[in-house]
Amino acid sequence: MSDAHEPALRLKGIVKTFPGVRALDGVDFDVMPGEVHALLGENGAGKSTLMKVLAGMYQPNEGQIIIAGQPVQMTNPIEAKAQGVVLIHQELSLVPEMSAAENIYLGELPRKSFGRVDWKTLEDRSNTILKRLKCRFRAEATVAHLSIANQQMVEIARALTVDARVVVFDEPTASLTDAEKVVLFDIINDLKSQGVGIVYISHRMDEIFTLSDRITVLRDGTYRGTLTTAETNEDEVTRLMIGRSLDLSRNEAAPNFGDTMLDVRNLTCTGLFEDVSFTVRAGEIVGFYGLVGAGRTEIAEALFGLRTPTAGEVWVDGAKVEITSPRDAIALGVSLVPENRKEQGLVLQMNCRDNMTLPQVQDLTAGPFVAKGAELAIFDQYREKLAIKTPSWRQATAVLSGGNQQKIVIGKWLSMKPRVLIVDEPTRGIDVGSKSEIHQLLRELAAQGYAVIVISSEMPEVLRVSDRIVAMYHGRVMREFDISEVTEDKLVQAISGIKSEEPA
Amino acid sequence: MLLTRLKAGGPAIAKQGILVAFIVFMIAFSLMSDRFLSADNIMSVFRQSAIIGVMAIGVTIVVIGGNLDLSVGSMLSFATVLVVDLHDKIGPELAIPVMIMATLCLGAINGFLIGILRLNSLIVTLGMLSAIQGLVLIYSGGQNVDIADQSGTWFAIFGRGAIFGVATPIIIFLGLALIFHVIMTTMPFGRRVHAVGGNPTASVFSGIPRSRVVFMTYLISALCVAIAAIILGSRVMGSQNNVGQGYELQVLAAVILGGTSLLGGSGSILRTVLGVLMLAFIQNGLILMGQPYYTQWLVTWAVIIVAVWLDVAAKRGRLFSPIA
Numbered sequence: 001m002s003d004a005h006e007p008a009l010r011l012k013g014i015v016k017t018f019p020g021v022r023a024l025d026g027v028d029f030d031v032m033p034g035e036v037h038a039l040l041g042e043n044g045a046g047k048s049t050l051m052k053v054l055a056g057m058y059q060p061n062e063g064q065i066i067i068a069g070q071p072v073q074m075t076n077p078i079e080a081k082a083q084g085v086v087l088i089h090q091e092l093s094l095v096p097e098m099s100a101a102e103n104i105y106l107g108e109l110p111r112k113s114f115g116r117v118d119w120k121t122l123e124d125r126s127n128t129i130l131k132r133l134k135c136r137f138r139a140e141a142t143v144a145h146l147s148i149a150n151q152q153m154v155e156i157a158r159a160l161t162v163d164a165r166v167v168v169f170d171e172p173t174a175s176l177t178d179a180e181k182v183v184l185f186d187i188i189n190d191l192k193s194q195g196v197g198i199v200y201i202s203h204r205m206d207e208i209f210t211l212s213d214r215i216t217v218l219r220d221g222t223y224r225g226t227l228t229t230a231e232t233n234e235d236e237v238t239r240l241m242i243g244r245s246l247d248l249s250r251n252e253a254a255p256n257f258g259d260t261m262l263d264v265r266n267l268t269c270t271g272l273f274e275d276v277s278f279t280v281r282a283g284e285i286v287g288f289y290g291l292v293g294a295g296r297t298e299i300a301e302a303l304f305g306l307r308t309p310t311a312g313e314v315w316v317d318g319a320k321v322e323i324t325s326p327r328d329a330i331a332l333g334v335s336l337v338p339e340n341r342k343e344q345g346l347v348l349q350m351n352c353r354d355n356m357t358l359p360q361v362q363d364l365t366a367g368p369f370v371a372k373g374a375e376l377a378i379f380d381q382y383r384e385k386l387a388i389k390t391p392s393w394r395q396a397t398a399v400l401s402g403g404n405q406q407k408i409v410i411g412k413w414l415s416m417k418p419r420v421l422i423v424d425e426p427t428r429g430i431d432v433g434s435k436s437e438i439h440q441l442l443r444e445l446a447a448q449g450y451a452v453i454v455i456s457s458e459m460p461e462v463l464r465v466s467d468r469i470v471a472m473y474h475g476r477v478m479r480e481f482d483i484s485e486v487t488e489d490k491l492v493q494a495i496s497g498i499k500s501e502e503p504a
Numbered sequence: 505m506l507l508t509r510l511k512a513g514g515p516a517i518a519k520q521g522i523l524v525a526f527i528v529f530m531i532a533f534s535l536m537s538d539r540f541l542s543a544d545n546i547m548s549v550f551r552q553s554a555i556i557g558v559m560a561i562g563v564t565i566v567v568i569g570g571n572l573d574l575s576v577g578s579m580l581s582f583a584t585v586l587v588v589d590l591h592d593k594i595g596p597e598l599a600i601p602v603m604i605m606a607t608l609c610l611g612a613i614n615g616f617l618i619g620i621l622r623l624n625s626l627i628v629t630l631g632m633l634s635a636i637q638g639l640v641l642i643y644s645g646g647q648n649v650d651i652a653d654q655s656g657t658w659f660a661i662f663g664r665g666a667i668f669g670v671a672t673p674i675i676i677f678l679g680l681a682l683i684f685h686v687i688m689t690t691m692p693f694g695r696r697v698h699a700v701g702g703n704p705t706a707s708v709f710s711g712i713p714r715s716r717v718v719f720m721t722y723l724i725s726a727l728c729v730a731i732a733a734i735i736l737g738s739r740v741m742g743s744q745n746n747v748g749q750g751y752e753l754q755v756l757a758a759v760i761l762g763g764t765s766l767l768g769g770s771g772s773i774l775r776t777v778l779g780v781l782m783l784a785f786i787q788n789g790l791i792l793m794g795q796p797y798y799t800q801w802l803v804t805w806a807v808i809i810v811a812v813w814l815d816v817a818a819k820r821g822r823l824f825s826p827i828a
Contacts, residue, residue, distance in 0.1 A: 306708070326711040336709065344709045347702040349769050358699055358710040361692045369690045412710070 006069050008033045008197035009054075009085065009166045014063035016049055023049045024060070027223045029216055031166060031197035036188065038200045038208045038229070040241055041218035042459060047201050050218070051168055054199075055087040056080035067165065078107070084165030088155050088172060094143050100154045101126035101139035104161060129157045133187055149180035156187065167191060168199040173207060185211060203291055205234050205496055217241050238492050250463045251285075251483055253443060257467075258282030259318070261451035262334075262420045264303070267312030272298040273475035276312070280420065280451040285442060287466030288455040290495045295475035296455045297339050300422045304336040305329045317419055330359060333419035337409050337426065339455075345409040346397045353379040353393035356412045382411030386441065403434025410441070421445065422453040427461060439464050459491060473497040525811070526782045533789035540792055547671065553784035554673035555580075555732045557777060559751065560758045561684050562728030564776040567759055568688070569721040570701035570768025571618055571625035575610070575632035576729050576755055580748030582640045583607045583733030588743045589649040596659040604730045610636060611726020612719070619718030633752065640745050650742030663739025673735045678777070680731065684724075685773040697721060702769025757808045758783050783807075 010030040016023050024046045031037040041047050052058045054065070056074030064071050067083050074080040077087070094103045102109070104126045110118040126139030135153050143151060152172065159167050169188070173181050188198055188211060202208055208215060209229060217224040217240040224240050262280040267273070273295035280286045288296045301307045303314065305323040314321055316332050323329050329336070338344035346355050357364060357375045364374050379393050386407040390400055397405055406426065413421060423442065427435040442465045446452050456462050462469055469481045471494035478494040534541040559576050566573045583603055590599035610632070617628045651657065665672045688694035699707045700717045707714050737743060762779030764771025786807060787800045 304709075326708060327713065330711045338709050343703070344705050347699045347706050347769065349702050350698060354695060354699075358695070358707075358712070361695045365692060370692055370695060 005032075007031060007066075008068065009199075010064075010066040011050070011054065012064040012066065014050065014053055014065075015061045016053055016058055017061050023221050024053070025221045026063070027218065027221070029223075031199055033165070033195045033197050034192050035214065036192055036198040036200055036212045038202065038212035038215045039218065040202075040208065040215055040237060042241060042457070045218040045241075046221040047218055048170065049221075051087060051170060051199070051201065054080070054085060054166075054168065056085075081162055084163060085168070086159035086162070086164050086166070087168045087170065088152075088159055089170060094151055094154060096142075096144035098143060099139065100130070100137065100141050100143055100146065100157070103143055103154050104129060104139065104157045106158070108161070125161075126157070129160050132160065133157055134183065149176050149183075152176065152180075152184070164191075164196055166197040166199065168201070170201045171203070172200075173202065173204065181207075203496065205237070205492075205498075208237075209234070235489065238489055241492075251443070251465055251467065253447070253467070255284070255467060256447075257284045258449060260315075261317055262303075262453075263315035264299075265313040265315070267299065267302065267309050267314065269298060269302055269307055270310045271475075272307070273302075273472075276477055278470055278477065278480065280453055282419075282449050282451050283446055284467045285446045285452040285454055285465050287462035287469045288453060288472060289459065289462045289469055289491060290457070290472035292457055294472040294495065296472055297424055298475075300336055300338075300424050300453070300455060303329065303334060303420075303422060330416060333417070335413035335416055335418035335421050337406075337413055337421070337423045339424040339428070341402075341405050341409050345412075346405060348398035349396055351394050352383075352388070352390050352397055352400070352408055355397050355408055356382065356415060359412065359416055378415050379411075382407075382415055385414075386411050387437070401434070402430045403437065406430060406434075406438060407441075410438075414445070418450065420451045420453070422455070424455040425457065426454060427456075427458070435461075459488060462491075463488075471495050523778065525807075526778060526785075529782065529786060529789070533785065533792070537789065537792040540789055545788065545792075547674075549784045549788045550674045550677075550781070551671045552788075553780050554671075554677040555736050556751065556754050556758060556784070557677040557780040558680055558728050558732040558735065559725075559755045560762075560776050560780050561681055561773055562725035563755050564759050564762070564764050564771055564773050565684065565688065565697060566625075566721045566725050567764050567766060568701045568768060568771040569697045569718055570704060571718060571721065572756075572766075573614065573629050573722065573725050574626070574752045574756070575614060575629040575636060576725060577748040577750060577752035578633050578636040578640065578746075579607060579610055579726065579729045580733055580736065580751055581743070581746055582610065582636050582643075582748075583730050584737045584740075584743040584747050585640050585644055585649055585745060587733055588651055588737045588741070589644070591651050591657070591659060591737075592653075596657060599659075600734060603733065604727070607726050607730040607733070608723060611722045611724075611729075614726070615719035615722035618722065619715045622715075637746065637749075644745055646745065648742065648744045651737075654741040659738050660741070661738070662734045663736065663741075673739070676731065676735060680728070681773055681777050688773055693717075693720070698769055700768075754783065754804075757804060760808055761811050763811075 007030040012028055014024050014027045027046065027050055029039070029050065039047050039050070049058065053060050056076045056079050059075065065074065066072070067085065072083055074083060095106065101123050105122055110121040110125070112118045123139050130137070130139055130153070133153055133156060135150065137146060137150055143154060146154065172184060176184060192198055200208070200212055212229045214226055214228055215232065215237060216226045217237065219241060227237065259282055260279050261282050264279070265277050267276045276299055278286065290296050298307060302309050303323065305325040305328050308324065314323060316334065321332055323332065323334065342348060347358070353375055356379050361370060364371050376393065382388070383390070388404050388407045388411065390404060397408055400408070410423070426438050426442065430438065439461065442452060442454060454462065454465050463486070467483055469483065469486055469491065471478045471481065471491055473495050474497060478497070481490065539545050559580065563573050563576060586606055587599050587603040590602055594602070614629060614632060617623045618625045651659070654660070662672055662676070667675055688697065696712050696717050699710070699712055700714050704714055736747065758779040759776050760766065760779070761782055762772065762776035764776060783804060786803060790800050790803060
C-alpha cells in the first residue's frame with residue numbers, strides 16, 4: 001500500500017461505555033490526508049464521545065486508534081497533540097485575560113534560561129501562525145478584546161503549533177457570522193491542500209455538502225455507514241441519521257383535547273427568541289424540537305418567570321397573566337421540569353421526600369411544623385404512581401439513577417397539580433428502559449388532561465410523545481406540524497433553517 | 505489503614521467523628537488533671553462557652569444557607585458596648601430592646617448585601633467586621649464603658665444569675681440551641697435554608713424566595729449576637745471597645761468542628777453545640793495543664809485542620825485527592 005492511501009487516522013471498533021450507557025458501540029472511522037470527512041448524527045448519537053476518545057480525554061473500552069499505520073494509545077490531550085491530532089472545541093477554551101500568543105502556546109510557552117518566558121520567540125511564532133490563518137489581529141492582543149470569530153481563530157491557531165496530521169472541528173460555525181464562515185472554510189481548504197486530514201462535525205447540511213469529501217453517520221452510538229459526498233444527497237443522509245424504525249413508535253393516541261390552557265402570543269426575549277406564538281390545550285402534548293441553542297429552553301424559562309420577556313402576551317386558562325417569578329408561575333399552575341436535573345431540579349444531598357415537597361413545604365404545615373404525615377402521603381402517592389425505585393424516602397437523591405431522579409422531579413411538579421406542565425429534555429442522560437417509561441408517563445399525563453410541553457433535541461422522542469410539534473431555529477418558530485402530517489425530512493429541514501416550499 | 509476504614513465507614517464515621525474525638529479528649533484530659541472532670545470545672549466551662557455558643561447557633565444557620573458570617577465578632581463589641589452604655593442612660597428595660605433593634609439593623613445590612621444584592625458573603629462580612637469596629641469607636645469615642653451600680657440592677661441576672669442552681673448563660677445557650685434546632689429540623693423555614701444552601705439554583709427553580717431566606721439567616725445571626733451581648737454585658741458589667749475581637753474565628757471553628765459543611769446545605773445545631781463544648785474543654789484542659797494561652801491557639805488550629813481534613817476525606821472517600 002502506498003503512503004498516499006494510508007489514512008492519517010483510523011479508528012477501529014471503538015467501544016466506550018459509561019455506567020448504564022453504551023455511548024459508542026463498535027464505531028469505525030478513518031480520515032485520509034487532505035480529506036474533509038464530516039461526522040454526522042443527532043444530539044447524543046456519540047459524536048462528541050468519539051472525538052473525546054480521539055483527543056485522549058476518554059479511554060475506549062475496546063478498539064484501536066491507528067495513526068499513520070501505527071496503533072497508539074493516548075491518555076491525555078497533550079499526547080494526542082504530540083501525535084498530531086488536535087481538537088478544536090465547540091466551546092472556546094481560552095483564557096480570556098491572556099494574550100492570543102499566550103493562549104496559542106498555553107502549557108508549552110517557549111522558555112529562556114531560569115524558566116523565563118521567551119516573549120519574543122512566543123510572539124514571533126504566534127504572529128507567523130496568525131498570518132498563515134490570514135488573521136488581521138496581532139498575537140499580543142488580549143483574547144477578551146477579540147471578537148468571538150477571532151477567538152475561534154486563536155483556538156485554531158493553537159492547533160497549528162504542531163505539525164497537525166488531523167484537525168477536528170466540532171461545530172465550528174455555531175457562533176460565526178456568514179462572512180466569518182467564509183474565512184473559516186478558506187482555512188479548512190488551505191489545511192486540506194497541505195495534506196492535513198480534517199474531521200468536521202456539524203448539524204448543518206449545507207456546510208457539510210459544501211466542504212466535505214465523505215460523510216460518516218452515527219446513530220445511538222453505532223456506526224451507520226460512510227457516504228461519498230459527491231454521490232449522495234440530503235435525503236439519504238437524513239435517512240441514515242434518523243433510521244426507519246422510528247415510524248413505528250410514533251404517537252397515535254386519539255386526540256381528546258379540552259380548552260386552551262396556555263396561549264402564547266408574539267412572545268419575544270430580545271437576542272434569545274423572537275415573536276413566538278403557540279397554544280397548548282388540555283390533554284395535548286406539544287413537542288418543541290430544534291437544535292441546542294434554538295431558544296426552546298429560554299421560552300420555558302420565560303413562561304416559568306425566570307426570564308423577563310421584552311414583548312408579547314401569555315394567557316393561562318383564558319386569562320392574561322404576568323409571570324415575573326417562579327412563584328407567580330407556580331401560583332398560576334405552570335410547572336417546569338428543568339433541563340438539568342442535577343443543577344436545577346434537585347438538591348442532591350437532600351432526601352427524596354424533602355425534594356419532592358420542596359415547592360409546597362411552606363403550605364404543608366401542622367401548626368408551625370412541617371406536617372410529616374402529609375409529606376409522606378405525597379411522597380408515597382407519587383412513588384407508586386411513577387414507580388420510583390428507592391429503598392426509602394430517607395435516601396439522598398444524589399445516589400439514585402438518572403431515571404429515578406427525573407421521576408422525583410416530575411413527581412415534585414405533579415404534586416403541585418399544575419395546569420400546564422413544561423418538561424425540558426425529560427430523558428437526557430437516562431438509559432433506554434427508563435426513557436420509554438418516561439415517554440409512557442408523559443402520554444398518561446396528557447390522557448389525564450394535563451396540558452404538556454415537551455422540549456427535546458431527540459427526534460424519536462418528539463415523534464413518540466407529541467400531538468403537535470413546533471420546530472424552532474435560531475429563536476424563531478419555523479413551522480408547526482400536526483403529528484399526522486410530519487415527516488422526519490420536513491422536521492430536519494425546519495430545524496436547520498431551510499425554508500420549505502409549503503406554507504407553515 | 506485509615507484510608508480503607510474511611511471508605512468502609514463512609515458517612516457514619518464522618519457523622520460520629522466529632523463525638524469520638526470529644527470523648528477521646530475528655531478521657532485524655534481527665535487522666536492528666538484531677539480537676540478536669542469535677543462538677544465545678546464542667547459548669548464553669550459550660551458557662552464560659554455560652555457566649556461563643558449562642559453566636560455559633562446563628563452562624564451555623566448562615567453557613568447551612570451557603571454563606572459565611574465573619575462580622576459577628578465586632579458585632580458583639582457593638583452590641584455589648586451599646587447595651588452597657590445605654591443601661592445607665594435609659595435603664596435596662598429600654599436598653600435591651602434598643603440594642604437588639606440596632607444589632608438587627610446590622611444583620612439586615614449583611615442580609616441585604618448578600619441575600620438581595622448577591623454579593624460574596626466572605627467579602628461583605630469581612631468588610632462589616634472592620635466597618636462595625638469603626639462604628640463602635642465612633643459611638644464610644646474610644647472610651648470603655650461600664651455600669652455604675654453593678655449589684656443593684658436586675659440586668660445582672662443574664663450573666664451572673666442562676667435558675668434552679670444552673671447558671672443563666674447555660675440555660676440561655678442550651679435553650680436557644682434547642683429552639684433553633686427544632687426550627688431547622690422540623691419547620692418549613694429550616695427546610696428552605698437547607699435547600700438554598702444545598703443548591704441555590706434548584707431552590708429558585710422550586711419557587712423558593714432565595715434572597716429572602718438568605719436575608720433571614722443574617723437576621724437570625726444578628727439576633728444571636730444581640731443575645732450573646734446581653735450575657736456578656738451582664739457578666740462583665742462593662743465593656744471594652746474591642747471585646748468581641750477574634751470571636752468570629754472561635755465561632756467559625758466551633759461550627760466547622762460540629763461538622764457543618766462550609767459548602768452549605770448540611771449541618772446541625774446540636775452538633776455545633778458539641779463543637780463549642782469541645783473547643784471550650786480543650787482550652788480549659790490546656791489551662792489546667794498549666795499551658796500558656798498562646799498554646800491554646802496552636803492546639804485549636806491543629807484540631808480544626810484535622811477536623812476539616814477528616815470531613816473532606818470522608819466525603820470523597822480518600823485522604824488525598826488531586827482533584828475535587
